[in-house]
Amino acid sequence: MFSALIKIFFFPGFLFMATYSLFLEYLDRKVYARLQNRIGPPWYQPLADLLKLLGKETIIPAGANRRMFQTLPVISLCATASAFVYVPVLGKASSGAFEGDLIIVLYLLTVPTVCLFLAGWYSRGVYATIGSVRTLTQMFAYEVPLFMALLAPALIAKTWSVSGMTEFYSKHPLYILLNIPALFVALVAGQGKLERAPFDLPEAETEIVSGALVEYSGKLLAIFKMSVDCELVLIASLISAIFMPFMTGIAFLDFLLYLIKTIAVLLFLALMRSSMARLRMDQMIGFCWKVLTPIAVVQIILNLVIRGGLAL
Amino acid sequence: MNENEKKGTNRIVIPIGPQHPSLKEPGCFTIVLEGEKVVDAHIGIGYNHRGLEKACESRNYIQTLYLIERVCGICSHTHSTAYCQGIEELTGLSIPKRAAYIRVIVAELERLHSHLLWLGVAAHEIGFDTLFMYTWRDREKVLDILADVCGNRVNYGINTIGGVRRDIDDEMLKNMSKVLDFLQDQLKYYLDLALTETTLSARLAGIGKLSREEALSFGAVGPVARAAGIEEDIRVIEPYAAYPEIPVKIVTDTHADVFGRTIVRIKEMLESLEIIRFCIKNLPGGEIAVKAPRRIPAGEVISRTEAPRGENIHYIRSNGTDILDRIRVRAPSEANWHGMRHMLQGEYLADVPITIAAIDPCYSCTDRAIVVNSGSKTEVMDWQALRQFGIEWHKKRGIDLSAIKMPERKIYSL
Numbered sequence: 141m142f143s144a145l146i147k148i149f150f151f152p153g154f155l156f157m158a159t160y161s162l163f164l165e166y167l168d169r170k171v172y173a174r175l176q177n178r179i180g181p182p183w184y185q186p187l188a189d190l191l192k193l194l195g196k197e198t199i200i201p202a203g204a205n206r207r208m209f210q211t212l213p214v215i216s217l218c219a220t221a222s223a224f225v226y227v228p229v230l231g232k233a234s235s236g237a238f239e240g241d242l243i244i245v246l247y248l249l250t251v252p253t254v255c256l257f258l259a260g261w262y263s264r265g266v267y268a269t270i271g272s273v274r275t276l277t278q279m280f281a282y283e284v285p286l287f288m289a290l291l292a293p294a295l296i297a298k299t300w301s302v303s304g305m306t307e308f309y310s311k312h313p314l315y316i317l318l319n320i321p322a323l324f325v326a327l328v329a330g331q332g333k334l335e336r337a338p339f340d341l342p343e344a345e346t347e348i349v350s351g352a353l354v355e356y357s358g359k360l361l362a363i364f365k366m367s368v369d370c371e372l373v374l375i376a377s378l379i380s381a382i383f384m385p386f387m388t389g390i391a392f393l394d395f396l397l398y399l400i401k402t403i404a405v406l407l408f409l410a411l412m413r414s415s416m417a418r419l420r421m422d423q424m425i426g427f428c429w430k431v432l433t434p435i436a437v438v439q440i441i442l443n444l445v446i447r448g449g450l451a452l
Numbered sequence: 453m454n455e456n457e458k459k460g461t462n463r464i465v466i467p468i469g470p471q472h473p474s475l476k477e478p479g480c481f482t483i484v485l486e487g488e489k490v491v492d493a494h495i496g497i498g499y500n501h502r503g504l505e506k507a508c509e510s511r512n513y514i515q516t517l518y519l520i521e522r523v524c525g526i527c528s529h530t531h532s533t534a535y536c537q538g539i540e541e542l543t544g545l546s547i548p549k550r551a552a553y554i555r556v557i558v559a560e561l562e563r564l565h566s567h568l569l570w571l572g573v574a575a576h577e578i579g580f581d582t583l584f585m586y587t588w589r590d591r592e593k594v595l596d597i598l599a600d601v602c603g604n605r606v607n608y609g610i611n612t613i614g615g616v617r618r619d620i621d622d623e624m625l626k627n628m629s630k631v632l633d634f635l636q637d638q639l640k641y642y643l644d645l646a647l648t649e650t651t652l653s654a655r656l657a658g659i660g661k662l663s664r665e666e667a668l669s670f671g672a673v674g675p676v677a678r679a680a681g682i683e684e685d686i687r688v689i690e691p692y693a694a695y696p697e698i699p700v701k702i703v704t705d706t707h708a709d710v711f712g713r714t715i716v717r718i719k720e721m722l723e724s725l726e727i728i729r730f731c732i733k734n735l736p737g738g739e740i741a742v743k744a745p746r747r748i749p750a751g752e753v754i755s756r757t758e759a760p761r762g763e764n765i766h767y768i769r770s771n772g773t774d775i776l777d778r779i780r781v782r783a784p785s786e787a788n789w790h791g792m793r794h795m796l797q798g799e800y801l802a803d804v805p806i807t808i809a810a811i812d813p814c815y816s817c818t819d820r821a822i823v824v825n826s827g828s829k830t831e832v833m834d835w836q837a838l839r840q841f842g843i844e845w846h847k848k849r850g851i852d853l854s855a856i857k858m859p860e861r862k863i864y865s866l
Contacts, residue, residue, distance in 0.1 A: 176585035266466045270801070337579050338651055346474035346577045346805045417651040418579025420802045421488055 144235070152229035154221045160402075161369035162186040164376070167403065168410050175414040186369070190362055198358030203264040212259045213356075213363035219251035220370040227377045228303050231394050232310060232387060237303035242294060245302060245378065246287055249333070252367055253279050256342070259364070260352025271351020275335070275342040277421060281428035282332030282339070288436035289325035293382050295443040302381055309385040316383065318446065322439045323383040325432050330375045331409055332428065334368070338416035339424055376402040376409075462486060466801070470499050474577055474805035477815035481808065485801055493796040493804075495789060500816035505779055512774045513539060513613060513748060520766075521607055523781055524817045526569065529555075529562045530759035531781065532611040534766040537692055538755035539613050542748050542770055549736045551615035552694035557628075557731045558602065558610055559693070559757075560724040564635065565594040566760035567717045567724075570812045571642065574714065577806040578655045583645070590638050593631045600624055615741025625732050632725050639725070643718045646711075656711035660795040660807035663708050670791035673784050674762020675720070676811050679705045679712035686758035698730055710810040746774045759784050761812045783817030 147153055165186040173180030200209055226241040228234040234241070253275060260272025294300055296315055297308035309316055332339040343351040353364055380401035387394055419427065464485045470478040480496035504523055508516045521532040533555055540547060568591040575583035595605045601624055602608035610616050646652060662672060667680040677684050685702045687695045703719040705712040750772040757764045762784030771777040788811040795807050843854050 176582045177589055178585055266464065270464070270466065337581075340579060341802065344579060344802065346579070347802055349473055414582045416580065417575070417583075417649075417655050418802075419651060420655065420800055422800070423654055 147235035148225055152235065153225060156229070157221065157224045157370050157373050158366065161366070161373045162190070164372055164402070164406055165369050168372070168406055168413075171407060171410040172414050175411070190366065193362035193365065194359055196358040198360055199355075201263055201265065201355050204355065205262040208258060208262040210360065212255045212262070213360045213367065216252040216255035216259075217363055217367040217370065219248045219255070220367050220374055223248035224370070224374055224377070226302055227374065228306050228381050229377065229395070229398055231391055232306045232385075233303040237301055239304070240300045242290070242300050242302050242305070246290065249371075249374070250279070250283070252371055253333070255367075256352050256364075259356065260354075263352070263355035265355050267348040267350075267354045268352055270348050271342050271354065274348075274421065275352055278332060278335070278339065278342060278424060281425040282329040282432070285325050285428055285432035285436045286329035286333060288433070288440055289322040289329060290378070290382060292322045292436065292439045292443050293319045295440065295447055298447070302378065306381050306385040306387075309382075310387040313386065316385070318443065319383055319439070321435050323379070325436045325439070326379050326383065327405070327408055328412075329428070329432055330379065331412055332424070334372055334375060334409070336409065337413045338419045340418055341421055341424060344418060372406070372409075373402070376405040379405050463491065468804060468808075469496075474809070476573065477813075479813070479815050481796075481804070483796070483801065483804060488800050488802065490796050490799045490801060490804060493793050495792050497789065497815055502816060505781060508776060508779045510775065512746070513776060516776060516779070517611070517613065518609070520779070520781070521609060521611075524759075524783065524814055525606055526566050526814065527562060527759045527761065527764075528607045529558050529611065530757045530764050531766070531783075533559060533693065534755045534757040534764055535768070535779075536611045536613050537757070538753045538766050538768040539744070539748055539770075541753050541755065542751050542768070543613075543745060545614050545742055545744060547615045547742060548739045549694070550619075550738050551740045553731050553735050554601075554616045554618075554620055554740065555611065555693045556695060556698065557620070557728055558598070558608060558616075560728045560731075561594055561598050561601070562608075563724045563760045564721055565591050565598065566812075567721050568594065570717060570760075570809075571714070574710075574806060574809050577809045578652075580652065583642075583652075586638075587642070590635060593634060597624075597628050597631055600627060612741060612744075614744035615739070617741070619740050620735070625735070628728065629732060632728060636722070636725055639718060639721050643715070643722070646714055646718060653711060655803075655806065656714055657707070657709060659710040659799065659803045660713075660810050661709050662791050662795055666791060666794065667708070670794065671787050672762075672791055672811075673787045674759070674812075675713050675716045676762070676788050676791070678703060679716045680708040681706050684763070686756050686763050690756055692755075692757060694731070697734075698727055700727060710806055713810050747772065748774070748776070761785055761814060762787060781817070783814060785811065785814040785817055788813070 149155060163186075166181065166183055169185065170180040200206055223245045225236040226234050226245050228237070257272045257275045257279075260268040260275065263269075293305055293309070296318065297305040299305060299308065335342050341347075343353065348354075353361065356364060377398070380398065384401045384404075386397060386401075388397065466483050466485060468481040468483060469475050470480045478499035480499070482494040482496065483490055484492040504519060508519055511519060517532060517535060520535045521528045523531045568587045572584040572587040572591070575581070575587065598608060599605050601620055602610045602618060610618055646656075662670070662676060662680055664680045664682060667677050667682055672680070672682075673684065681704050683702050683704055685700070686692070687700045688702055691700075701723055703716050703723055705716045705719075707715065748770045750770055752767070752769040755766045755768065764784050765782040767778075767780040767782075768776060769778040792808065792811065796804060799807060843852075846853050
């Protein structure tokens, strides 16, 4: 009981995720800056930003729904933290692993996006409303390819558990090569999920100021930002657990490998962010449905055929 | 929104401005949306009126020069050139050749830094911050030479009536050549990027269409007109300063959209490099200025220059004293605003900022005090009427200003 609590709240649970999210945010900003020929922030900048926001006054707009406005950031962060329990960090198994936890993770991944939509909707601002509608529209574009890409490897592994998939693929590392198209789809759709350029329409600063979160300030904004950062950790961990399950068997080395893998995912996402212009909504939806979804469908068919053909 | 609900449409009215992250100066664009599509747009400018034209009428010609330079923060040189040219024409002065060449060098450096600035702003508007950082880094190099040549990064203060105030020495020219070579590579890279990067062209192509005929009927100038295939460049059609001796190619494009304007601006920068190189090679020796009289003979003149944003027109009327009678500055942005509503209609909301940015708007150059009554009738107030209006406005609020004596102004008529 006690060790389970430690695992959930401290390591590799919430506290680790929060700390690591600050580090990944720093790395993301630093790499983004270096790619743009800038110096970038010092290592403590994300923490300083967080503390600054926590100390600021929280303003709730008069027209907003007070209760929803205050609870949504917390729900968003909780959902991300809960999902993290099912993602393996230390070794092959996550602390809360059970058969079918992949579905739970995918479900919990949707919650922050819906929270963001509701947050914008309940703030009652023009920019917030447009931003939240964009959040939802964008969700319908990337959600399908993202889910299909994450489910395709499960077909070969014959398990609906993230830990089970890691276990299977670390035993049969050659099967990973089959999932490379799905990895690509997951990375790109993950970028959409995280609402980063070129898919940062919901918070497009030059168009709708900062979208759904425009009315948020102070502690509530800090929690929302934290939840977005944690989502980054979650996506990076999930992708590295499913698509790069290389293990040594030694706990310490595995943890190092985990760091290297998640940082590799982050570097790819940062590179993508810095080398493209923001897409328009119609272009984004067209791209997700015409490019990403067909690739994911082909991957699923391929995996089904292989599963049948090899009689795994 | 209630009115629209009655009509049974899903129209949302969203204000962009007066304060908005995509606007670098205050202006208010009221956008009527149906979903993400713009059905109508109202352009509200006039937040930045500074009364510069009026202020010029109470200063002597040299003081006015410094004021005119501050009409625009980005293209200050083109305004002071237009002003000096006008005064020189009124007095019949001809400036030394070296001065004319220095004016051209500074004008082209200004075009370089203005277009690089625009490229960065445009990239930022479409969420491509990397290009924004790159172009502004390169712009610093141009500003460094400008500081080297003029002593200032902006508001160069190099023009004076009868020539220029500072000379260029060989070391400056050598530094300049080095920077020009650096910029040549960078600009070629940006041109390549604009032509090949898919997200960039996807966001720019087909946006803010203004065809050749529309551009002509709305009176568009500068890169907006040239992107629609109109061969219009004051440097060629009415060459001033040293331009008669310099080969200038007019850069045009047939896209007639934001993409075309981007291509035109990048190619124009490459053209500017050639012009500066020509000037460095053929810079004549001699004096840099001739002495100008304090009193300017009575008359009126129209002086035109090619600003980075397009044709810049100054109308100057003098009355034989050391203070000018009237100056009217028609900044290029003013001509380009007219087609804006047309360009915005039928676009996506996401394309509104880049469409507005594509004319490279300069708000404060454009804003004038014009009284609009009930949105239909427009009238221009003269000095007395404006003063009377001010007195009554304050009277309503309990302050009586009518006792303050103002100097009588003689209106000179030809």
